[in-house]
Amino acid sequence: METKGLIMVHTGDGKGKTTAALGLALRAWGSGLRVMILQFIKGGWKYGELEAIAKLGEINGRIEIRPMGLGLMSKSEAEKQQHIEAAHKAMLEAEKIITSGEYDLVILDEINYAVKFGLIEIDDVLDLLDKKPAQEHILLTGRDAHPQLIDRADLVTEMKLIKHPFQKGIKAQRGIEF
Amino acid sequence: METKGLIMVHTGDGKGKTTAALGLALRAWGSGLRVMILQFIKGGWKYGELEAIAKLGEINGRIEIRPMGLGLMSKSEAEKQQHIEAAHKAMLEAEKIITSGEYDLVILDEINYAVKFGLIEIDDVLDLLDKKPAQEHILLTGRDAHPQLIDRADLVTEMKLIKHPFQKGIKAQRGIEF
Numbered sequence: 001m002e003t004k005g006l007i008m009v010h011t012g013d014g015k016g017k018t019t020a021a022l023g024l025a026l027r028a029w030g031s032g033l034r035v036m037i038l039q040f041i042k043g044g045w046k047y048g049e050l051e052a053i054a055k056l057g058e059i060n061g062r063i064e065i066r067p068m069g070l071g072l073m074s075k076s077e078a079e080k081q082q083h084i085e086a087a088h089k090a091m092l093e094a095e096k097i098i099t100s101g102e103y104d105l106v107i108l109d110e111i112n113y114a115v116k117f118g119l120i121e122i123d124d125v126l127d128l129l130d131k132k133p134a135q136e137h138i139l140l141t142g143r144d145a146h147p148q149l150i151d152r153a154d155l156v157t158e159m160k161l162i163k164h165p166f167q168k169g170i171k172a173q174r175g176i177e178f
Numbered sequence: 179m180e181t182k183g184l185i186m187v188h189t190g191d192g193k194g195k196t197t198a199a200l201g202l203a204l205r206a207w208g209s210g211l212r213v214m215i216l217q218f219i220k221g222g223w224k225y226g227e228l229e230a231i232a233k234l235g236e237i238n239g240r241i242e243i244r245p246m247g248l249g250l251m252s253k254s255e256a257e258k259q260q261h262i263e264a265a266h267k268a269m270l271e272a273e274k275i276i277t278s279g280e281y282d283l284v285i286l287d288e289i290n291y292a293v294k295f296g297l298i299e300i301d302d303v304l305d306l307l308d309k310k311p312a313q314e315h316i317l318l319t320g321r322d323a324h325p326q327l328i329d330r331a332d333l334v335t336e337m338k339l340i341k342h343p344f345q346k347g348i349k350a351q352r353g354i355e356f
Binding site (some may be wrong): 002 | 204
């Protein structure tokens with residue numbers, strides 16, 4: 001048995017992907033690791049989690065979240081070009097962060113979305129993973145993870161929605177769902 | 179559409195159940211909610227998360243974790259009796275906490291385990307849920323959630339293990355898996 005930095009994936013259609021990423025960030029921080037969260041979809045993390053991360057960061061600066069990329073895409077082609085540019089900038093930032101060796105856990109939140117919608121290529125994501133320091137952990141989130149990413153990963157969890165309160169006519173609630 | 183306290187379930191065989199519970203606790207805390215985590219299996223939460231929860235609690239006391247119950251069970255009948263007693267004490271404590279109205283989110287971590295192994299009855303769990311204040315959220319975790327609990331819940335997410343580093347001969351690592 002060896003230890004090494006893990007490549008982890010949270011995928012599936014359930015609510016738990018970002019929630020579990022947040023939990024992993026907290027656990028890692030609690031264990032003394034240095035954590036960076038890069039958001040590939042702006043707006044994916046809401047008030048509660050941004051506030052909580054900010055408060056943890058105030059304690060000792062070992063955790064940070066950086067919003068990058070744009071929001072969810074519409075179908076306009078002109079808009080797609082802007083999303084592509086934003087996603088490429090996000091990839092450059094991710095490379096800088098990952099290769100810096102300054103973090104023990106880097107979370108690439110919703111990067112699977114960027115691949116799925118053709119904003120970035122899966123090969124570029126795999127190349128990025130090749131560049132990570134051996135002991136650094138990386139978590140990639142988002143539904144419909146690419147099969148080549150699943151193949152490359154060490155730990156893959158699928159969060160599957162079995163039942164949702166929207167289906168019962170209950171509104172999303174602050175502190176729980178956002 | 180109405181707002182009301184949700185009954186949530188994290189189940190499945192994947193790693194994400196407790197991690198996502200931790201994430202939900204952090205999000206709720208970040209949004210100003212008061213959070214209590216009751217552990218039905220001692221030892222289920224490891225150093226990183228206990229430390230992180232303790233540090234959050236130091237900031238403003240709005241979050242706490244209480245270990246209750248015993249560890250995982252062996253097959254000895256004598257031991258089972260001790261587990262049953264511990265689980266019943268945990269249920270009494272859970273009732274006190276839930277009906278106190280002092281918390282916005284109560285997490286009953288690994289309570290599904292206690293039901294699965296016959297330490298407590300599903301009917302007692304459902305009765306407990308009937309007693310909760312209307313706006314209080316409750317999250318119940320653990321694999322093999324009882325069908326009657328799934329039926330009763332508003333939000334159910336299954337965390338499904340697709341791939342695990344043990345399968346590749348990689349050791350569990352502090353800050354990530356515990």
